[in-house]
Amino acid sequence: xTPVVEVRSLTKIxxxxxxxxxxxxxxxxxTIDPGEFVAVMGPSGSGKSTFMHIxxxxxxxxxxxxxxxxTDVLGLDKxxxxxxxxxxxxxxxxAYNLLARTTAVENVELPMVYAGVPAAERHRAAMEALDAVxxxxxxxxxxxxxxxxxxQRVAIARSIVNQPHLILADEPTGALDTASSEDVxxxxxxxxxxxxxxxxxxxxxxxxxAHARRRVSFRDxxxxxxxxxxxxxxx
Amino acid sequence: xxxxxxxxxxxxxxxxxxxxRSLLTMLGVVIGVAAVIVTVAIGTGAKSSVADQINGLGxxxxxxxxxxxxxxxxxxxxxxxxxxxxxxxxxxxxxxxxASVSPSVNVRSQIVAGGQNWQTTATGVAPSYTFVRTWxxxxxxxxTQAETQDAAKVAVLGQTVVQQLxxxxxxxxxxxxxxxxxxxxxxxxxxxxxxxxxxxxDDTVLIPxxxxxxRLTGGTTIGTLMVSATDAAHIEGVQSExxxxxxQRHGIVAGQPDDFSVRNLADIASAASxxxxxxxxxxxxxxxxxxxxxGIGIMNIMLVSVTERTRExxxxxALGARSAAILRQFLIxxxxxxxxxxxxxxxxxxxxxASIALxxxxxxxxxxxxxxxxxxxxxxxxxxxxYWPARKxxxxxxIRALRFE
Numbered sequence: 033x034t035p036v037v038e039v040r041s042l043t044k045i046x047x048x049x050x051x052x053x054x055x056x057x058x059x060x061x062x063t064i065d066p067g068e069f070v071a072v073m074g075p076s077g078s079g080k081s082t083f084m085h086i087x088x089x090x091x092x093x094x095x096x097x098x099x100x101x102x103t104d105v106l107g108l109d110k111x112x113x114x115x116x117x118x119x120x121x122x123x124x125x126x127a128y129n130l131l132a133r134t135t136a137v138e139n140v141e142l143p144m145v146y147a148g149v150p151a152a153e154r155h156r157a158a159m160e161a162l163d164a165v166x167x168x169x170x171x172x173x174x175x176x177x178x179x180x181x182x183x184q185r186v187a188i189a190r191s192i193v194n195q196p197h198l199i200l201a202d203e204p205t206g207a208l209d210t211a212s213s214e215d216v217x218x219x220x221x222x223x224x225x226x227x228x229x230x231x232x233x234x235x236x237x238x239x240x241x242a243h244a245r246r247r248v249s250f251r252d253x254x255x256x257x258x259x260x261x262x263x264x265x266x267x
Numbered sequence: 268x269x270x271x272x273x274x275x276x277x278x279x280x281x282x283x284x285x286x287x288r289s290l291l292t293m294l295g296v297v298i299g300v301a302a303v304i305v306t307v308a309i310g311t312g313a314k315s316s317v318a319d320q321i322n323g324l325g326x327x328x329x330x331x332x333x334x335x336x337x338x339x340x341x342x343x344x345x346x347x348x349x350x351x352x353x354x355x356x357x358x359x360x361x362x363x364x365x366a367s368v369s370p371s372v373n374v375r376s377q378i379v380a381g382g383q384n385w386q387t388t389a390t391g392v393a394p395s396y397t398f399v400r401t402w403x404x405x406x407x408x409x410x411t412q413a414e415t416q417d418a419a420k421v422a423v424l425g426q427t428v429v430q431q432l433x434x435x436x437x438x439x440x441x442x443x444x445x446x447x448x449x450x451x452x453x454x455x456x457x458x459x460x461x462x463x464x465x466x467x468x469d470d471t472v473l474i475p476x477x478x479x480x481x482r483l484t485g486g487t488t489i490g491t492l493m494v495s496a497t498d499a500a501h502i503e504g505v506q507s508e509x510x511x512x513x514x515q516r517h518g519i520v521a522g523q524p525d526d527f528s529v530r531n532l533a534d535i536a537s538a539a540s541x542x543x544x545x546x547x548x549x550x551x552x553x554x555x556x557x558x559x560x561x562g563i564g565i566m567n568i569m570l571v572s573v574t575e576r577t578r579e580x581x582x583x584x585a586l587g588a589r590s591a592a593i594l595r596q597f598l599i600x601x602x603x604x605x606x607x608x609x610x611x612x613x614x615x616x617x618x619x620x621a622s623i624a625l626x627x628x629x630x631x632x633x634x635x636x637x638x639x640x641x642x643x644x645x646x647x648x649x650x651x652x653x654y655w656p657a658r659k660x661x662x663x664x665x666i667r668a669l670r671f672e
Binding site for chain 1: 270273277280284578579581582583584585586587588589590591592665666669
């Protein structure tokens with residue numbers, strides 16, 4: 033089975049003008065297999081965000097190797113990375129990042145626009161994804177007509193609409209109240225269990241990370257623990 | 268890859284989201300293009316009315332003017348000498364390619380009819396004058412060859428004179444005094460309006476040239492000769508034949524300056540078109556300045572828009588947009604703004620030209636090429652001024668863009 037993410041000796045150094053370079057990642061090794069639900073934890077400044085950006089091809093590593101679903105990512109140019117993102121990755125952000133004044137279904141369609149999917153097929157797939165997150169009847173609502181939890185579920189529908197190899201969720205519950213957080217985490221668990229979606233969740237809250245079966249902790253640019261545990265089942 | 272139609276739709280959606288701002292941004296280009304269309308329309312109207320006036324002077328007209336003479340080293344200006352005679356005119360009439368000739372003897376005089384008087388020019392001409400000038404009578408008749416031979420005391424009045432002396436009532440059968448000599452009015456000419464040089468062509472009294480010479484000036488020299496060529500293609504040939512003939516008749520040897528000049532309307536027309544082309548250059552300058560100002564407005568708003576939508580750009584990149592797709596989206600937004608402004612400007616400009624035509628009685632027509640050129644130009648403005656903001660958008664770092672507040 034080809035791993036979805038296979039990272040070896042990954043480093044990231046931000047050069048500073050003063051001479052003291054900032055080392056964000058110091059030799060990270062990590063393998064994520066299809067169907068896994070991984071929580072990446074750590075305090076701010078631990079390197080977890082940098083790691084997520086590199087895994088999501090938004091940033092480039094300084095050295096090391098990264099194979100995504102068998103493809104050597106570090107050798108690809110910007111356009112190839114953009115195409116790979118549109119076909120194989122789903123992003124969920126803390127602030128939802130839905131386009132304002134754009135209906136839910138149109139927001140969900142957006143990744144397929146860049147993947148070149150025809151309009152009719154886009155609409156069908158977007159409606160199906162909205163159905164999967166339980167928001168089919170809100171398809172034509174605008175973001176400001178939805179609650180925070182609902183907006184985040186629209187964003188999750190957007191992240192799964194291309195049947196990606198990996199969903200990257202960056203603090204997806206950071207802006208939500210406890211009840212909505214539970215809903216969103218339960219949704220990730222369901223997508224992981226029922227659809228076999230591979231999920232990598234970045235969070236600094238242990239309570240949120242507890243929903244994942246595998247928990248990876250970063251500190252000072254290195255992985256300090258990588259454990260498997262029974263995941264928390266939402267109430 | 269993302270198609271052009273899809274990008275266009277994205278651009279339109281983004282612009283419609285900010286309706287009032289989009290309209291205000293377009294305003295610069297709208298005003299620029301509208302102003303250009305109106306001025307082009309007026310310019311074209313002016314050109315065509317000048318052309319009409321030149322055609323109105325007569326068909327295939329060649330004018331022979333008396334030339335300058337040299338008296339003890341001092342040269343008079345053109346027309347300063349009375350060198351043309353009736354006999355010259357008769358000789359010219361026999362040339363091949365000449366359809367007809369009318370002499371013209373101008374006598375400035377006070378015309379009196381009843382209690383009214385009016386200073387105007389009595390012009391002595393031949394019956395062929397109506398043909399040469401393509402001018403018809405509106406009432407009564409023109410004088411005949413027989414009346415010309417007899418130096419009859421008959422006159423045909425221009426409409427301005429009719430208005431001044433008879434208050435617009437038909438003067439046929441009445442008598443007017445020209446320099447104290449009574450002439451019977453036998454007809455009136457149709458209104459002809461202003462000449463290309465701004466003279467009122469209707470302010471005239473036409474009498475037989477024989478009557479003018481014998482009864483008013485008492486000489487044999489005439490002012491000008493108006494010659495009508497049989498065909499527009501013959502005009503230049505007729506001009507050189509007249510020159511050769513008159514040089515021979517006036518005994519002018521080679522190397523000596525002619526005491527007459529022969530002109531055709533093409534000379535006058537080319538002067539008019541030179542004026543028109545200067546006007547055109549001026550218009551182009553106005554168009555360029557207003558479109559550049561409009562373009563800077565678009566660039567400004569696009570820069571604001573890129574900053575405002577930084578997160579949206581970051582999101583689109585994260586969702587798989589290539590930087591070329593981002594560039595294209597913002598470039599097309601700028602082009603839609605400028606071309607939309609251009610289209611609104613064309614509509615307003617055409618409406619403005621139409622209302623000027625209606626209220627000012629000025630002929631105004633908008634050539635299709637001007638409309639297409641204005642649209643093409645405004646699209647080019649969008650590309651030119653939209654490129655930099657679009658490149659800025661495409662070059663954004665997605666990580667920073669996503670975090671941008």
